Amino acid sequence: MSAVLVTGIGELVTNDPGRGAPLGLVGSAALVAEGDRIAWVGPAAAAPAADRALDLAGRAVLPGFVDSHSHLVFAGDRAAEFAARMSGQPYDGGGIAATVAATRAATDAELRALLAARVAELAAQGTTTVEIKSGYGLDVEDEARLLRLAGEVTSETTYLGAHVVPAGRSREDYLRLVTGRMLAACAPLARWVDVFCEPASSHAFDQDEARAVLAAGRAAGLLPRVHANQLSAGPGVRLAVDVGAASADHCTYLAPADVDALAGSDTVATLLPGVEFSTRSPYPDARRLLDAGATVALATDCNPGTCFSSSMPFVVALAVREMGMTPAEAVSAATTGGARALRRPDIGVLRPGSRADLAVLDAPSYLHLAYRPGVPIARRLVLDG
Amino acid sequence: MSAVLVTGIGELVTNDPGRGAPLGLVGSAALVAEGDRIAWVGPAAAAPAADRALDLAGRAVLPGFVDSHSHLVFAGDRAAEFAARMSGQPYDGGGIAATVAATRAATDAELRALLAARVAELAAQGTTTVEIKSGYGLDVEDEARLLRLAGEVTSETTYLGAHVVPAGRSREDYLRLVTGRMLAACAPLARWVDVFCEPASSHAFDQDEARAVLAAGRAAGLLPRVHANQLSAGPGVRLAVDVGAASADHCTYLAPADVDALAGSDTVATLLPGVEFSTRSPYPDARRLLDAGATVALATDCNPGTCFSSSMPFVVALAVREMGMTPAEAVSAATTGGARALRRPDIGVLRPGSRADLAVLDAPSYLHLAYRPGVPIARRLVLDG
Numbered sequence: 001m002s003a004v005l006v007t008g009i010g011e012l013v014t015n016d017p018g019r020g021a022p023l024g025l026v027g028s029a030a031l032v033a034e035g036d037r038i039a040w041v042g043p044a045a046a047a048p049a050a051d052r053a054l055d056l057a058g059r060a061v062l063p064g065f066v067d068s069h070s071h072l073v074f075a076g077d078r079a080a081e082f083a084a085r086m087s088g089q090p091y092d093g094g095g096i097a098a099t100v101a102a103t104r105a106a107t108d109a110e111l112r113a114l115l116a117a118r119v120a121e122l123a124a125q126g127t128t129t130v131e132i133k134s135g136y137g138l139d140v141e142d143e144a145r146l147l148r149l150a151g152e153v154t155s156e157t158t159y160l161g162a163h164v165v166p167a168g169r170s171r172e173d174y175l176r177l178v179t180g181r182m183l184a185a186c187a188p189l190a191r192w193v194d195v196f197c198e199p200a201s202s203h204a205f206d207q208d209e210a211r212a213v214l215a216a217g218r219a220a221g222l223l224p225r226v227h228a229n230q231l232s233a234g235p236g237v238r239l240a241v242d243v244g245a246a247s248a249d250h251c252t253y254l255a256p257a258d259v260d261a262l263a264g265s266d267t268v269a270t271l272l273p274g275v276e277f278s279t280r281s282p283y284p285d286a287r288r289l290l291d292a293g294a295t296v297a298l299a300t301d302c303n304p305g306t307c308f309s310s311s312m313p314f315v316v317a318l319a320v321r322e323m324g325m326t327p328a329e330a331v332s333a334a335t336t337g338g339a340r341a342l343r344r345p346d347i348g349v350l351r352p353g354s355r356a357d358l359a360v361l362d363a364p365s366y367l368h369l370a371y372r373p374g375v376p377i378a379r380r381l382v383l384d385g
Numbered sequence: 386m387s388a389v390l391v392t393g394i395g396e397l398v399t400n401d402p403g404r405g406a407p408l409g410l411v412g413s414a415a416l417v418a419e420g421d422r423i424a425w426v427g428p429a430a431a432a433p434a435a436d437r438a439l440d441l442a443g444r445a446v447l448p449g450f451v452d453s454h455s456h457l458v459f460a461g462d463r464a465a466e467f468a469a470r471m472s473g474q475p476y477d478g479g480g481i482a483a484t485v486a487a488t489r490a491a492t493d494a495e496l497r498a499l500l501a502a503r504v505a506e507l508a509a510q511g512t513t514t515v516e517i518k519s520g521y522g523l524d525v526e527d528e529a530r531l532l533r534l535a536g537e538v539t540s541e542t543t544y545l546g547a548h549v550v551p552a553g554r555s556r557e558d559y560l561r562l563v564t565g566r567m568l569a570a571c572a573p574l575a576r577w578v579d580v581f582c583e584p585a586s587s588h589a590f591d592q593d594e595a596r597a598v599l600a601a602g603r604a605a606g607l608l609p610r611v612h613a614n615q616l617s618a619g620p621g622v623r624l625a626v627d628v629g630a631a632s633a634d635h636c637t638y639l640a641p642a643d644v645d646a647l648a649g650s651d652t653v654a655t656l657l658p659g660v661e662f663s664t665r666s667p668y669p670d671a672r673r674l675l676d677a678g679a680t681v682a683l684a685t686d687c688n689p690g691t692c693f694s695s696s697m698p699f700v701v702a703l704a705v706r707e708m709g710m711t712p713a714e715a716v717s718a719a720t721t722g723g724a725r726a727l728r729r730p731d732i733g734v735l736r737p738g739s740r741a742d743l744a745v746l747d748a749p750s751y752l753h754l755a756y757r758p759g760v761p762i763a764r765r766l767v768l769d770g
Contacts, residue, residue, distance in 0.1 A: 077749075077753075077756075079750055079752040079753060079756045080752070082752065082755070082756045083711070083712055083752055083755075083756075086705050086706075086711065086712065086755065087711065121760065124761070125760075125761070274758065274759070277702075277706055277758060278706075278756075278758065280706060308753075308756050308757050308760075309757055309758050309759050309760055310757075310760055311758070311759030311760050313759065314758055314759020314760075315759075317662075317759075320471050321471075321662055321663075321665060326468070326471065326472065327468055327471065364462075365464055367464040367465070367467065367468055368462075368464060368693075370467070370468075370471070371462075371464045371467045371468075371663075371693050372693050372694055372695075373659065373662060373663065373694050373696070373699055373759075374659075374694050374696030374698065374699020374700075374702075374758075374759055375506065375510075375693075375694055375695055375696050375699075376509070376510070376761040
């Protein structure tokens, strides 16, 4: 196993609490990677020797982005629905049916090619870990198929049979399927179970239905996470905290009790401001969550309906512009925050023993992620080969 | 001069009024370029033969973006000022002095390298024409130097000696210089004259001062454009219309009389929403301008202080999300709108005789520029070589 010395790092974001705020920064830094792990991190002047060296000429390096919420396995797009929404039509989750139809109709090879292109697109923007949900199959065979394909590119696979109730099915029948035969087929292929808990949408699931889905998933060995409070200040966040979910995702509409519940728990508030951008919705109150002491993650929610952006740098810029987060808070949420939302202590941080998952910027500081919005300055740094 | 046939264009934006709204679209299209000009445009089924062919496999093609407002020749960055502003400090134009100091201190070779990297960054995002202003020299020698460097990469050079009054100089003295010796040195190196007309800033110029700058520039053979109404509903827009300026840029704060003046004139309203994004300011009312019949352009204003974004796709996405423009209106404003703001009938449109300046998208439709915010899907399409 050969060691690589990375030198010329103008600024290194380690997220190591031992190195102090903000972001455990090290200026004029170097690091050594051995295989897929970090072996050493510190000031360039103290760097050890290694088999091979790579000089980054002053660029900033940070842990690769952890995109803890995506729906990357799908066919077709919904550009026309997007254009209509920008002309004033509201979003209620109904458009998902169009993606389900296109996805069911696609072959494995077609879906695999689309997924590979999207994963490459994420990496080209600095993302090194992505969570991928099912939820565009909505029958036993297709949900399992989507998870099998997702599992070829990530270990963070999420069973989301409870995305919406498919058109033409009774809620009771479908819930029985989601918590029964479909779960049995999907549980061996997934790490997580998720549910779109949203009483404000007739397509999604209410509190009792969502609780039943999460309980069944947990009994089958899956860990819970929840689509919560996207369209209304409903029961999703409190349910997520109550069942000990790793994350409550969206949090667009929060009552004071939701903020308190998150702040008093280990459930991460995963904010997806690309969705608010692409649906012209109000942004979540990240400031209130942070000030209350909640852990905040940022993710893309990349999907063809409500946010077809795969760009974590864009999400960071939005968090700073629209949600009152400082650049350091936003970068932390997009790296270590995502890692906490996935319960992964090995990523989102750069210290000996953690994964050597790195993003490099064509810029001297992490500040440029918010300072240079829309400009593709971040990319995954590949060390091996 | 060899001809190149571009086939497999899933959707072609021509901006040719003869092909109808929106955007003179042609589906399943092809085009032929001879040297730097378009020779033929039409349905793929009717395409003529050519010496060489390039298959785009269903991608969308549009005229390259025309970024009609930038400040690309500078040294240093102001990331710390940006971070402070995101924590609540207001912008009044005072930070320009920091860039002036860094730019004056840089050698020609340093500035040339920075400029080349920025022009490459723009091209990598689909921009094929960029206007570049001076304004970080603010003395005779440095203003001329910046225009000489800008002229090495674009014919759209703008003399902006009247950017701000440099610290420690009297307004009267500096205005005499800007309209006298500095203008004499710069006029042979520029096509345009510009002035930051903003009575609300003590650093910028009031109506009478701005009028004097534009009149002197015109007398020296330069065509006028104006930084107008960025910080207040001041006299800038009406001055621009009054002197027949090609463009009034910013238009952040508009009185009803400003909208009427623009609608009744050939002066283009150039909107720069990246500035409002990066300064957390209210967005210009594009809808009101369009509904009144004004011509609207979109540009980046790429500069180290108020918007260090070089991304026209980002500007298009912001225009749709924040300014009520349809995706078609935004794409038109970013291409043919910019061309009109530069009085350039040869760009921003694809028809026989126009320049073969092309952008290609990793997407099947122009809609994706707004539908996929932050994702680097656009790039300049290079045909020769």
